[in-house]
Amino acid sequence: MDLELYRTFLAIADSGGFTSAAEIVGRTQSAVSQQVKRLEDAFGQPLVDRTATPVSLTEYGKSLLRPAREIVDMHDEAMAMFRRTTFEGVVVVGVADAYVNRILKDVLTEFRSLLPQGTISIVIDGSLDLSRRIANGSVDLAFVTEGNCPTRGPVAFTDRLVVVGPSAINLSKVDPLPVAVWDERNQDELPLVAALEAMGRHYRPVCMCRSVHAQHQAVTANLCVAVLVEGSMVEGERAYLEEDGFPVMKHLNIRLERSYAKRSPVIDRLGKHYLDFFARQSADAAGK
Structure with missing residues (x-):
């Protein structure tokens, strides 16, 4: 099975629409629709209810959601094992100034642990200005406050x-x-x-x-x-x-926003790495 079919399926599930999913995966809406059709043909069942607004998953689609996510995550983790020491580019990460004291050290440390040969460029700004930078692609990832600006990324911490x-x-x-x-x-x-x-x-x-x-x-x-x-x-x-x-x-909910101005598996992996790190940190704090 083409891994990109799973990625597109997950993008639709997470964003609730073909248009937004097309933006996430960097394809046209028509291409996204064709990919979903290929996936449905392969399983022999309808996965997406196209009549709902926003688009929703059928019961078959819901049952595929967890294994599809595991397949994509396992693939990305395997690729990261071989790529983590070879990336030598620059990733721009924004941190809202209100959270610099709390997370900046962790943001820097975790970047180095995942991409030791890479360069991190830090942008400190308000949440609204960071969201604008995310939109125009000048920042790759940003930690911003929900409600202070448009957000759609996952909650990183509270x-x-x-x-x-x-x-x-x-x-x-x-x-x-x-x-x-x-x-x-x-x-x-x-x-x-x-x-x-x-x-x-x-x-x-x-x-x-x-x-x-x-x-x-x-x-x-x-x-x-x-x-x-x-x-x-x-x-x-x-x-x-x-x-x-x-x-x-x-x-407060602090969300990790990702720019889709350009596709990059490295940025995807780094974003997931940050989310996993802060999830563990929150779990450790709750267990104390």
């Missing part, structure tokens, strides 16, 4: 947006609350404003900046609190939670 303050002193009872802010365009600060209004509290901007790193510096300097990602906290910070009178601001 986190929480919380009020973060210095650990050396407790600023939670100070009124007005000293806060590090970006500007009126930062939607992440709106939940804090709503929470403070509900508590009958006021806040005072004491530091204005357009850098997550600068916000961390302001917090660890004992100047203020900031709305930051819990998993990216640094030494000298702690989360201000219920015991301090603050709720969790937001639960």
Whole structure:
């Protein structure tokens, strides 16, 4: 059986349509339709319900989903054993600035473990700008926040947006609350404003900046609190939670987006490698 038939079938199952699947596998919609027909002829059963919107799998298609994925994964894993030391090109990986403290070291380390002869180019930016770079192909893979930009990639890990303050002193009872802010365009600060209004509290901007790193510096300097990602906290910070009178601001899904501007088995393997790594990391954390 042609392995590409399975890849196309999985692309349809994951994306829910022939058009989006064609973009994923780098073929025309007509070619994708012909590949599915070949697969259906080989099994002698209809695999895709073309009348549904979005396109859905028949019961036969659903039963093929797991073995098809295993076949493709086993093939990719076998090929990776022979290719991992030979790739010498450049892969561009984007990391939303909010997660640099949490994942950048792992992103670099895991790249080297899979592609020791390759070069990784790191782009640090906001989720929205990274999604634009993904769309135009200037970034190959990117870790971005669901809801802050268009996303369709799988969830790599989860986190929480919380009020973060210095650990050396407790600023939670100070009124007005000293806060590090970006500007009126930062939607992440709106939940804090709503929470403070509900508590009958006021806040005072004491530091204005357009850098997550600068916000961390302001917090660890004992100047203020900031709305930051819990998993990216640094030494000298702690989360201000219920015991301090603050709720969790937001639960976050961080998705791994992949550019389909060009096809590359190397980028596919690296993306899967990252997803597997963070899945194991989450499982280890849950088991503690």
